[in-house]
Amino acid sequence: MKIKKHFERTGGAIRMGDRVFLLWHVHHVAEDESGTVKHFEPDGEFSAHEEEGDDVKLLGVYSSRENASARIERAKELEGFCDEPACFYIDEYMLDEDEWTTGFIVV
Numbered sequence: 153m154k155i156k157k158h159f160e161r162t163g164g165a166i167r168m169g170d171r172v173f174l175l176w177h178v179h180h181v182a183e184d185e186s187g188t189v190k191h192f193e194p195d196g197e198f199s200a201h202e203e204e205g206d207d208v209k210l211l212g213v214y215s216s217r218e219n220a221s222a223r224i225e226r227a228k229e230l231e232g233f234c235d236e237p238a239c240f241y242i243d244e245y246m247l248d249e250d251e252w253t254t255g256f257i258v259v
Contacts, residue, residue: 172213173220174243176200177227179207179236191239198241217242 180189182204190199200206211227214220220242227233227240245251 170215170247172215172245172247173217174213174245175211175220175223176241176243177209177211177233177236178239178241179209179232180239181205181207200241211240217244 178198178200180191180199182190182199182201184190190201193199200208202208212220212223214223224240224242228237
């Protein structure tokens with residue numbers, strides 16, 4: 153079991169400052185003004201617009217970028233994912249660190 157292995161490796165504790173790596177895949181359907189499917193924003197950032205029809209999937213949360221990259225290679229062999237091999241994105245987060253630090257409004 154993966155959790156058991158993590159606890160054995162870390163002495164049973166998750167340390168503050170640990171990083172996790174979320175692996176996403178996006179099936180892009182959102183188009184830009186010219187009718188081209190958008191994979192990246194004009195500034196080069198990875199694009200995902202669920203409100204415009206992009207299908208965003210979380211494939212897993214990994215303890216290292218290397219483990220997330222290995223999962224990408226395995227997923228590229230699967231139906232659907234093999235059709236869009238460049239649409240994976242690894243997002244890095246720190247455990248116990250707030251990401252959303254402001255309120256929100258509903259429009």
